[in-house]
Amino acid sequence: MSEYRPFHRPQRPFWWARAPYRGYSLRELSGVGVALYGAVLLAGLACLWRGPAAFASYRAWLATPGSLLLHLLLLAAMLLHMVTWFQTLPKTMPKLIIGGVAVPQRRITALGLATALLCCAALLGAAIGAAS
Amino acid sequence: MPDSAPASTDRTIELRVLRYRPELDGHPFFDHYTVAYSDDMSVLQGLQVIKDSLDSSLSYRWSCRMAVCGSCGMMINGAPRLACNSFLRDLAPGPVTVEPLENFPIERDLVVTVGDFVKKIEGIYPYLIPKTARRLEEGEYLQTPAELAAYESFSDCINCMLCYAACPQFGANPDFIGPGAMAILQRYNGDSRDGGQQQRLDRIHGEDGVWSCTAVGLCSDVCPKQVDPANAVNQNKTKSAFDFFLRFLKRETGQ
Numbered sequence: 018m019s020e021y022r023p024f025h026r027p028q029r030p031f032w033w034a035r036a037p038y039r040g041y042s043l044r045e046l047s048g049v050g051v052a053l054y055g056a057v058l059l060a061g062l063a064c065l066w067r068g069p070a071a072f073a074s075y076r077a078w079l080a081t082p083g084s085l086l087l088h089l090l091l092l093a094a095m096l097l098h099m100v101t102w103f104q105t106l107p108k109t110m111p112k113l114i115i116g117g118v119a120v121p122q123r124r125i126t127a128l129g130l131a132t133a134l135l136c137c138a139a140l141l142g143a144a145i146g147a148a149s
Numbered sequence: 150m151p152d153s154a155p156a157s158t159d160r161t162i163e164l165r166v167l168r169y170r171p172e173l174d175g176h177p178f179f180d181h182y183t184v185a186y187s188d189d190m191s192v193l194q195g196l197q198v199i200k201d202s203l204d205s206s207l208s209y210r211w212s213c214r215m216a217v218c219g220s221c222g223m224m225i226n227g228a229p230r231l232a233c234n235s236f237l238r239d240l241a242p243g244p245v246t247v248e249p250l251e252n253f254p255i256e257r258d259l260v261v262t263v264g265d266f267v268k269k270i271e272g273i274y275p276y277l278i279p280k281t282a283r284r285l286e287e288g289e290y291l292q293t294p295a296e297l298a299a300y301e302s303f304s305d306c307i308n309c310m311l312c313y314a315a316c317p318q319f320g321a322n323p324d325f326i327g328p329g330a331m332a333i334l335q336r337y338n339g340d341s342r343d344g345g346q347q348q349r350l351d352r353i354h355g356e357d358g359v360w361s362c363t364a365v366g367l368c369s370d371v372c373p374k375q376v377d378p379a380n381a382v383n384q385n386k387t388k389s390a391f392d393f394f395l396r397f398l399k400r401e402t403g404q
Contacts, residue, residue: 021171021256022171022172023171023254023255023256023262024169024171024176024177024254024255025254025255026177026251026255028252028317028320028321029251032317032320033317037228037367037370038317038365038367041365041366041367045363105364105366105383107380108364108366108369108377108379108380108383108384109364109380109383109384109386109387110384110387111299111339111384112298112299112300112302112339112380114295114298114299116295117293117294117295117298118294118295118298119298119299119301119302122377122380
């Protein structure tokens with residue numbers, strides 16, 4: 018006869034490293050990249066505060082191959098973070114109702130990404146303008 | 150009848166089904182079955198072929214066969230799916246692994262324990278609590294299309310629990326209220342006629358409430374009804390946080 022003895026399967030080890038959770042884990046990891054880049058900028062600010070010599074050595078470090086490689090990695094992390102952040106955005110807000118219809122989440126993501134890219138381009142344009 | 154060719158069952162596919170009979174087995178194991186299938190056969194029909202002609206001891210839940218009742222959720226090739234909504238032709242040449250929903254205790258074969266999930270639904274007042282009581286002669290509670298759109302997707306939940314099987318945080322903390330119950334909560338909290346928001350909010354604070362969620366988002370991806378439970382959980386994090394701070398302010402001004 019039947020017996021009530023439920024079997025508890027353990028959660029799969031390293032589930033976060035497997036598909037389809039890998040994308041989520043990379044997204045969360047990209048946050049570390051953002052924090053690291055924040056630290057790099059903060060170090061530059063600290064060097065600026067300490068004086069011209071310190072800032073010059075900071076700039077010299079920026080030009081090293083190690084720093085360039087780090088920046089390339091951080092740029093990739095930043096881009097992934099930006100895309101996934103705007104993909105998550107519509108999940109975290111109440112449904113946006115305009116004219117009695119819910120705005121599709123994809124449109125919210127696209128609008129956010131477009132705004133972010135526009136801001137990036139404007140900042141880059143301003144920086145190039147200031148440098149020349 | 151449509152003029153399609155008669156279904157042929159000349160092809161076969163292997164189904165690897167996780168078995169667990171509590172009175173016989175110490176732990177689950179895979180049984181292999183080869184079934185003939187036609188283009189219109191779902192995994193559920195494959196299981197029915199097994200039960201009818203290969204092994205009558207196989208246990209699984211099913212009812213409507215048309216993705217409405219939410220009974221036949223199971224892991225198909227490792228992903229939470231409705232067995233009635235997954236076609237063998239798409240899984241050919243196989244083999245197809247069929248397991249009970251992940252993150253739930255296994256009762257028998259493909260049947261999992263649903264008691265905790267039902268308790269969670271019961272706990273969030275899954276019914277309209279009218280803002281203002283109306284007498285019958287005052288007529289019905291009216292709602293605009295915009296007010297309906299605010300909660301409509303959440304009312305499509307069929308309680309199939311695929312979202313729970315996809316949620317690693319529910320796997321880590323079985324007391325986490327989880328995506329499904331939150332979708333049902335939001336169905337009522339988002340309703341313009343409802344006045345029970347505070348009562349429900351009191352049930353979703355803390356780790357066993359919305360805060361176990363880390364926005365993995367797979368719950369919404371696997372939902373067969375596009376309910377978007379991730380949206381239900383995450384928009385309530387904001388509400389839970391606001392409630393926490395507003396209460397703090399309220400207490401201060403109250404003194």
